[in-house]
Amino acid sequence: MEPQLTTSESPRGSREIYGSVELESWVERIGLEPSEAYLLRNFLKSDAHTVEAGTGGGRILFGLGELGFRKLHGFDFVPGMVRAARTRDRHRFLKLSVQDATQLAYGDESFDQIIYLQQIISLIESPEGRRRAMTEAFRILKPGGPALFSFLAHESRSQIPIYRAFRNYLRLLRFVCGVRRDIQTWPWLKLGGRFNRRALWDSGPYVRWFRAEEAISELSAAGFRIRFIASAHQLEDGRLCSSSDELLKEPLRGAIYCVCYKE
Numbered sequence: 001m002e003p004q005l006t007t008s009e010s011p012r013g014s015r016e017i018y019g020s021v022e023l024e025s026w027v028e029r030i031g032l033e034p035s036e037a038y039l040l041r042n043f044l045k046s047d048a049h050t051v052e053a054g055t056g057g058g059r060i061l062f063g064l065g066e067l068g069f070r071k072l073h074g075f076d077f078v079p080g081m082v083r084a085a086r087t088r089d090r091h092r093f094l095k096l097s098v099q100d101a102t103q104l105a106y107g108d109e110s111f112d113q114i115i116y117l118q119q120i121i122s123l124i125e126s127p128e129g130r131r132r133a134m135t136e137a138f139r140i141l142k143p144g145g146p147a148l149f150s151f152l153a154h155e156s157r158s159q160i161p162i163y164r165a166f167r168n169y170l171r172l173l174r175f176v177c178g179v180r181r182d183i184q185t186w187p188w189l190k191l192g193g194r195f196n197r198r199a200l201w202d203s204g205p206y207v208r209w210f211r212a213e214e215a216i217s218e219l220s221a222a223g224f225r226i227r228f229i230a231s232a233h234q235l236e237d238g239r240l241c242s243s244s245d246e247l248l249k250e251p252l253r254g255a256i257y258c259v260c261y262k263e
C-alpha cells in the first residue's frame, strides 16, 4: 500500500504529489482534449512505434488506441499510475514501465514518434532535470521522427488578472524574504483539486512556467527542430505559428504546444 498524502502535509516533489493527492483524479480521466486530438491526428502516424512520457493512467494512450494506433509504449515515474494503466489495459496492447523522464532505459532511437504532453517538462523542478529530460527525449527518437511537447505557459497565464496579482505578490514576498527564485518558478497552486495554502508562503515543490521563446530555445538546445508553436487558442482553430514572435502577437490560452522533429 502506497503512503497517502493529505493536503495538510507538505509533499516533497511531483513524484510524491502524483503518487498521492493527484493519483486518483489522473487515473480516472478518460478521453483526449481537443488540442491533443488535433496534434495526435495531424502529426503522428497510427502504424508507427509511439511512446508517451508521464502516461499516468494511460488516458492519452487509450485515446490513441481508439484512433487505431497499436504500437504504443508509455512510462511514468509513479508505480501506482503504471499499475492503474495496466489494470485498464484489458487487452494488453500497451507496453508500460516505471521510469523517470530524466533517465530512460530505452535504447537510442527506439521510437518513431514521441509524446511529451500535459506539460511534463514543466513538472520537473530543476533546470538540469528539465534539460536532461529533453535530451533523453531526443536520444530515444528516430531521426526524422516527430515529437509533441507542451509547457505551462508564462505568457498565457500573465494575461489573467488574478494570476498577475499572485505573480506580483510572489515577487514582493521573495524580495522581502531575500529569496532569489525566478518569477517563472511557482509553487503548485492546487493539490488534489483544492487550493494549496502553502503556495501563499511560496512553499515548494515548484513548477516551471515557460516563456514561448524559452521553450523553443531549450528544445533547440536538446537538438530538436521546432516546426510549429501554438496555444490551445490557436489549436482550436487548427492554426499553428512558425515562431514565438508570431504566436505572441495573438491571443493566448492554456499551455504552449510545440511540434518538433529530429533531423
Ligand SMILES: C[S@@+](CC[C@H](N)C(=O)[O-])C[C@H]1O[C@@H](n2cnc3c(N)ncnc32)[C@H](O)[C@@H]1O
Binding pocket: 014, 015, 018, 019, 026, 029, 053, 054, 055, 056, 057, 058, 059, 060, 075, 076, 077, 078, 081, 099, 100, 101, 102, 117, 118, 120, 123, 124
Ligand atoms: C499531468 S499528469 C498527465 C498524465 C497523463 N499523461 C494524462 O494526460 O492523463 C503528469 C504525469 O506525468 C508523470 N511525471 C511527472 N514527472 C515525471 C518524470 N520526471 N518522469 C516520468 N513521469 C513523470 C506524473 O506521475 C503524472 O502521471
